[in-house]
Amino acid sequence: MSETQDHQVDVPAVEPTGHAQIDAALERLDRLADLEITSHPEEFDAIHGVLRESLANAGRDGIALDSP
Secondary structure: OOEOOOOOEOOOOOOOOOOHHHHHHHHHHHOHHHOOHHHHHHHHHHHHHHHHHHHHOOOOOOOOOOOO
16 A cells, blocks of 8 residues: 555455345445545444344354355
8 A cells, every 4th residue: 555645545345245245345435535524434333233243143144255
């Protein structure tokens, strides 16, 4: 990762997980820099909720993912 002149860190794109809800949450996280900072807590809370729900339902959602 390298810093650009405006002190933002370049982050490589996240690989899709194959789980639609998690991929959508990661895309939302990736777009966070485009939002006003005052909306960040709401976004973090929503993203955390999706990830928490996905973890709680792991193995019960019928989606079998390959482990690397």
